[in-house]
Amino acid sequence: MTKSSKPPKPGLSRRSFLGSSGAVGAAMGLAGSKAQAQDAPELAAQEQRHISLTVNGQRRTLGVEPRTTLVEALRDVLGLTGTKIGCNQGQCGACTVLLDGRRINSCLTLAVTADGADVVTVEGLADPTGNLHPMQQAFAENDAFQCGYCTPGQILSAIACIDEGHAGDAAEIREYMSGNLCRCGAYPNIVAAVEAVRDGQEG
């Protein structure tokens, strides 16, 4: 991977700026944290790396800082805002995407580490003519959401849950969907949607 002296791409949002601010810890004057970083000057913010991702089947190249997370790259650089930021610390699952076929929290994944990887987001699920993926259809038919904020992550996770063979019964679905929180409490209907797709009742 090569360093680039190009200026940062415009369009990094206020959210990503705030989300990546490291000034808090430094301002607290904390000495002796693991890397003893407080004494050193912060690296120039414009130091960008060019990475290549295949996102929903399309090859994309983009410039990111090392600290840019994958969800920030998807939302703020590529404009794919279907993937949501919830807790932003790997607990709620709203940011779930498939990375080389595995479901992961894109808020805990640095975009530079995904260089060369294949990413599937909720935008990549429907077919080109607009027909919904069976899991999307099942979520709609089973009323598996209320506010919808967790839904993209739930759907990606649910697809992976079945692909991994962890949708044997309702208890197993609940266990293997436990990384996706729903504040509206749509869990029974989410389980029903996963069961429907598992049983081939959709699509």
Next chain:
Amino acid sequence: MRNFDYHRPTDIAAAIEAARADGAEILAGGTTMVDLMKIGVWEPQALVDITSLSELEGYDVGSDRITFGALARMAEVGDDDALKTAAPVLTESLWKAASPQLRHAARLGGNILQQTRCPYFRDTAYAQCNKRNPGSGCAALDGGETNLHAILGGSDACVAMYPGDFAQALVAFDAEVTTKGPGGARTIPFADLHVLPGDTPHIETILNRGEIVTGITVPVTGALKASHYLKARDRESYAFASASAAVGLDMDGDTVRDARIAIGGVAAVPWRARAAEDSLKGGPLTEETAREAGRIAFADAVPLEGSEYKIKLGADVVAGALMTAHARATGGE
């Protein structure tokens, strides 16, 4: 998040060289590292991403020993059917940890080094944390939140709890860790990897700067096949242990030939309960002896205000885990 330099070496010599630099940290799955960087607890100058070191991937379930590459993923190992038969405590301690998304990202080498969940360590608004800021004091000692703190192995300087599950299975079954670093390769008994906090809680392992965990080996024993990981937590899934037990039994008829017990969610480091093991050897395994072993495991516990419950809960978890292991050892399950 503070900015940092990023390296992704493709051979281990280059990785060691990059990782030995001041301010550099090793990155694998990143589920702990990125989290702690986001909240300002860790602020490395450089990350050395070792995930391109393909020789550290994979694992092998052999008849004499089970070996894991440091980059094997928690999900792939935790879901392995052959391993579940050979060593249920290893798969159970993995799939009962974290969430599927975290298990897909997290690697075993990083998992065993995962950080405490002490809320005072994780919140830089608290100036007092001897682990994060040596010599500053310990906010947890007079804090209100004690569910995630050690009642075994803590010190006056730090009561942070080691939160991992897999490590309990490794310490109970005499695992070894292999590493490569500036000083060459070495093999470390897993029980020696983590160090008690004492007066220096910021020193957490015996690993040297630039030393990379390359793999984990678990010898196959009779008790490993009849093993179990029982985890009690605040909710049924996706939570850290309030108390847990990694146990195994090798039975000679009605007599315990070998017993293994480690307890999680309660101690400063992965914690083997040898006195409890010894109390069982040479005798029968009954509910009574199992409960006595549980009590012995917590004989030296020093609870904090609010965490007294861990002593009874932990003893019950040890006893319950032993009963399941006994059923497995005697063909009852």
